[in-house]
Amino acid sequence: MLLVLLSSNAKSGDSEAGKIRYGKTCINCHGPAGKGVASYPKISGKEVSYITTMLKTYRDGIEVGPNSGLMIMMAKPLTDNEIADLAAYLKDAKYNSNKQ
Numbered sequence: 001m002l003l004v005l006l007s008s009n010a011k012s013g014d015s016e017a018g019k020i021r022y023g024k025t026c027i028n029c030h031g032p033a034g035k036g037v038a039s040y041p042k043i044s045g046k047e048v049s050y051i052t053t054m055l056k057t058y059r060d061g062i063e064v065g066p067n068s069g070l071m072i073m074m075a076k077p078l079t080d081n082e083i084a085d086l087a088a089y090l091k092d093a094k095y096n097s098n099k100q
């Protein structure tokens with residue numbers, strides 16, 4: 001019983017869905033596979049818990065850096081499922097200049 005509860009609460013994200021969601025908006029600033037572009041931070045290769053916490057922080061409208069305004073705007077419409085999917089994708093996303 002406990003296991004059933006735990007697994008339904010800690011639904012892990014779907015990285016394929018995360019990749020698709022990433023391509024809709026995030027890629028415009030953070031670049032292919034979250035590699036970072038100019039002043040936009042690299043966001044790939046980070047722990048699921050880190051990405052999740054950051055996205056929920058921005059979604060709550062909390063400023064953590066000089067350019068949080070941009071991220072708050074992007075995070076507002078995200079659902080919990082989308083955040084889980086994005087985190088699952090970004091954790092292992094790798095930029096490969098030959099094949100994106």
Ligand code: HEC
Pocket residue numbers: 022025026027028029030039040041042043051054055063064065066067068069070071074075086
């Ligand atoms: C308009 C440009 C823009 C878009 C689009 C954008 N971001 Fe960001 N993102 C930023 C900026 C700028 C920061 C740094 C904000 C700050 O100063 O707090 C940031 C920070 C982050 C961070 C925290 C990085 C760290 O190291 O703490 C994460 C995670 C993140 N973005 C994920 C996403 C995801 C996922 C999406 C798509 C839903 C997205 N971003 C869309 C500009 C953007």
